[in-house]
Amino acid sequence: MENSLKLIAGSMVTLSFATCALVALPFLQLKDVPAPEALKPYSPGQARGRNAYIANGCIACHTQQPSTTGAGIADAQRGWGRASVAADYHYDSPPLLGTMRTGPDLFNIGERQPSEDWHLGHLYQPRLYVPGSVMPGFPYLFEIKNKAETTKGDRVVSLPEGAIPDGKVVVAGEEALNLVAYLTGMKHNYPVLTPEEAKLAALRKARVPTND
Amino acid sequence: MNPTSLLLATFILSIAGLFVFIWSLRKGLFDVETSGSKVIFTPDDIGHYHDPAADPHEIDTLNIQTGRRNISHSDIANRPHDHSSTLPCFVLFGSAVFWLVFASLAGLVSSYKLHNPDFLTHSLALTFGVMRTIHLNLVAYGWAPLGVLGLAMWMLPRLLRAPLVGGRFAIAGAVIWNIALIAGIAAIANGKNAGMEWLEIPWQVGVLFALGGMMIGLSMVFTLFTHKVHHLYVSVWYIGAALFWFPVLYIVAKMPGVHFGIEQATTNWWFAHNVLGLFYTPLSIAAVYYFLPKVIGRPVHSYNLSLLGFWTLAFFYGQVGAHHLIGGPVPEWLLTLSIVQSMMMLIPVVAFSLNQHLTLKGHFQALKHSPTLRFIVFGAMMYTLASVQGSFEALRSFNAVTHFTHFTVAHAHLGMYGFVSMVIFGGIYFVLPQILKFSWPYPKLISWHFWLVVAGFSVYMISLMTAGVLQGLALQDASKPFMDSVTVTLPWLKGRSLGGSLMVAGHLVFAFHFASMVVFALSTKPFQKLSLTTEG
């Protein structure tokens, strides 16, 4: 090759193919997909909890995409929810799909683990609740106080006996409460298709000519 | 038309177009005899073994043993433009090595935390998810880009026979880039995270990266357009294209307020896979194409293979990113496309590997004596391995086991470490003596560095790939409790920490050697003199 302009022009053409496929076409195909009726926007607390999820790097170990591949099939059998669809992420910017399941998928964690007590204690010290867990504790989201000093607004975390010294209590910080509000709100068990829509989608998949 | 026919038609047409384009650029493709090529090479072009990082006596002995004349090419005439890139390259390498030390320490701490989860849990900056992100960003925006850009900046003036344009702007750009990285890491450590993998640094800081990167890049782009050679050598193709690819990737991916929902996820992986495939990889391939023939004094085996390798990489690599989302909530046709193009990636990989192998054939003994060659060839071999592994990892059957597991992390290290980092090491060993006009003070340390990181890396890879497969199999079995997929990996995660420690030890040796070389060189030759050479 002798011509540097040809080189640059050619390489920009190849990149534009990739950009069309991975950016432009998904943009056009998905931009008008409406939010499912049953999916509620995040409450202010949940939105702050979502930020805490991002800030603490939870995505490093947890996915939010019940999938249709190997582990995803098993998860569905475990009762961890149907496969997710684009509309489920309507209010997510960015969606926190994740690529690692060092910990379990969390897309329906609010469904299978609705207990606020459990979540708070588990965030404080996971190994008190799940023996052998490799999740780090997040003690900096909590405050240890003397039992006598707690005020009325304090959310005292009930921990298993012996987890902290007598006379002390663990009080959940605001960020921990927001994070738990976000997690317990993770419920994506609503239907996304009516039976008629499902029938149409299945026909399309089976390559039977349809009227659309 | 249904998606299948559309996809099939687009695929066939674009492939046909690609090969017609490659065909139009070929040279002497029909000459089965290589005699045609010999005409343009005088016997003097077939050189001798040369590596400024090697023990000069060993290399001399090797040259005599193999009966190669120690041809005295007039080296000054050969590289009159080196001085224009001296200081910018030095700044880039210096910062790269600095970030390497911190990046690998952050990686080691993260690795250790995964089997000792109660280690350092008392602040957000130290928690696993943040530490791992810091490790990734220090490598992705510190060590790797600064290292490969430094190599590119040093190669370009030589390959184009033109001085680097605007070296001072490049230095300023490198300074801005470093400031951006510090700001970005500080942001992540304080919980200001943009939330997309490989793009965690907030876009406000991203503007600084764009500015600094542009200053570094434009200096090379202007050099490219002033080239004085008739034929552009293959390394130049990769460098030139990468310099245009990266800004497009970064700016499109970081554009605030454009992306939404799942489209953001596909954009995320379009970026994250291409920053490896269309930035680190081409720049590292450029370095292999330069240093391997340079050290053994042989021309590259085939221009036509280079051509095929370059354009197929340029075309196929860009479209593979969605394979990170197999089984996910992304359009089905997109995943099929990414899987297909992942397999098509075997073409550039085989073209590159075969070209290097046929060039090196008959000269393997030089590996024993040339440290540069040892790192470069190891890196090239890991590139082949990483790419073949990556192609098969994209297949649904293989992916069903490895998806969502530590195997993905192992694969990323095969590419970013085994390939890219090893090539940067090799390149720096060759280039730094030329920049500082000084030999490496402790040649033994180069061997220590090599064997520490190779041993560490082997332990790392074997442990983590095993962990990934075991984890994947456990995750696939719905009758097993989830915790089984965690416990089964623990011994292997410890093995990974062991391998990682050896790698970090190797990096400390390297950083120490780098620093002492700088100290020695500057105490003999004042810095003043070094910086003056940027004039021109």
Added chain:
Amino acid sequence: MKPLHANNKENIEPLEQTNPVPRVVVGLVLGLALWSAGYIFTQRPDGVASLGDGRDPETLVKADVVASKDTANGMQLFTANCQACHQANGQGLSGVFPPLAGSEWVLGDEKVLSQILLHGLSGKVEVLGKTYQGSMPAFGSQLSDSEMAAVLTHVRSQWGNKAQPIAAEVVATGRAASATRSAPWTGTDEIKTFIDFLPGSPAP
């Protein structure tokens, strides 16, 4: 520690020969292109783009989290929904989550037990002589009658527990009777009072 070898004779900058592309590479290119076209053709990625990869539209209609509603599996439901707090051995966590093994509430009145599961329970609860400050979540909205019956039957037969299975009808009756309730029960006494005043119950 010395300046660069004075006799630093470099090779010229690298060049390329013009050897042809080996036949094996040409074969690989053709083979892969054919394979790819065949792969696209056999995969038929015609699914609706917004639904995602390999989705079975049927599974997106049902509203339940658990895959197979009809054959509700008590153990699986327990693992997915209860085990995190009450633990795999049914012992709970001392001081936070009460045990199910040997618990008088698990082995006792099936109506009370169904109500705890349907609406949850906050406030004090005494189990095996220990008092727990409970906040058991409600599962009424995410589990069907048959699923609740299955999981309750499961916990009544595990870890040495031996009590009668619970039928889906019992849960259905309880659900209908307490349909207007939206908050958790504030204590076991409240449930008992509620059940005692249900029509058909023996007068207190």
